[in-house]
Amino acid sequence: MKLKSIYLTVLFLSLFILNVNAQKGWINLFNGKDLKDWNIKIAKHDYKENYANTFRVENGVMKVSYDGYKEFDQQYGHIFYKKPFSAYxxxxTYRFIGEQAKGGEGWATRNSGAMLHCQDPATMLKNQDFPISIEGQILGGDGEHERHTSNVCTPGTLINYNGKLFTPHCLDSKSKTYAGDQWVTAEFLVLGDSVIKHIIEGEVVLEYTKPQIGGGNVSNFDPKVKIDGKPLTSGYISLQSESHPIEFKTVQLYDLEAYMKDKAKLDKVLAKILKE
Known part of the structure; x- marks a missing residue:
């Protein structure tokens, strides 16, 4: 009986250690099968209503589609991962496909985004267009003109750029243009309210600091949520539906919060995972 008890204890500890180690690795936010870990908010619709099956999983990818829309009608949508993060x-990995939905804005052609440090989607009002957040803007080229991707836009937020408060809505990165339906991998290094870096093909294409609530470019929000000047230390992650069909093949996250108080360990981990 005693040996059995020892065996069970060792087994439990082994499983616990394996689980802890797994949590330190990459987390697949999108499992390639379903959207059970995600919550949807589309403008003009109730929280968790997936209007016209906008967000769906087909052939192992998360697909944003508008085949059920008669008109886009500024029904901007966001699909949120179920829990917030602070440092990660x-x-x-994404690609644009097909044609823009009827009624989509001109600027929204081949346009989507990874929204960082989002407000809790449960606090968004029915007609709110965008979550208060920092947007890692994803753009596709038209085959003729230069159009950078992995830019930053600021719905209801502000950032510091080159040591100064940046108040315009969007800031271009220095990435190259990606046209057609090729797969592109964008990475976003977010370290609380200190620094955010946008990375394409291993190169930092944009860097800024001190994200905070403030400014405009968001409509129909609850004033109690928009506390101007409040640092954005954490928040939810969401992906956009802005009227152009897009597919997401992978959505992965490496949680860095445990390393935030030890710069040497943080730098070591980053050096390793940025090569993966």
Whole structure:
């Protein structure tokens, strides 16, 4: 009986250690099968209503589609991962496909985004267009003109750029243009309210600091949520539906919060995972 008890204890500890180690690795936010870990908020619709099956899983990818829309009608949508994060590396592999939905804005052609440090989607009002957040803007080229991807836009937020408060809505990265339906991998290094870096093909294409609530470019929000000047230390992650069909093949995250108080360990972990 005693040996059995020892065996069970060792087994439990082994499983616990394996689980802890697994949590330190990459987390697949999107499991390639379903959307059970995600919550949807589409403008003009109730929280968790997946209007016209906008967000779906087909052939192992998360697909944003508008085949059920008669008109886009500014029904901007976001699909949120179920829990917030503070410090992390987010990796998103995406591609634009097909034609823009009827009634979509001109600027929204081949346009989507990975929204960082989002407000809790449960606090968004029915007609709110975008979550208060920092947007890692994803853009596709048209085959003729230069159009950078992995830019930053600021719905209801502000950032510091080159040591100064940046108040315009969007800031371009220095990435190259990606046209056609090729898969592109964008990474976003988010370290609380200190620094955010946008990375494409291993190169930092944009870097800024001190994200905070403030500014405009968000409509129909609850004033109690928009506390201007409040640092954005954490938040939810969401992906956009802005009227152009897009597919997400992978959405992965490496949680870095445990390393935030030890710069040497953080740098070591980052050096390793940025090569993966």
């Amino acid at each position: 590396l987010l990796k998103v």
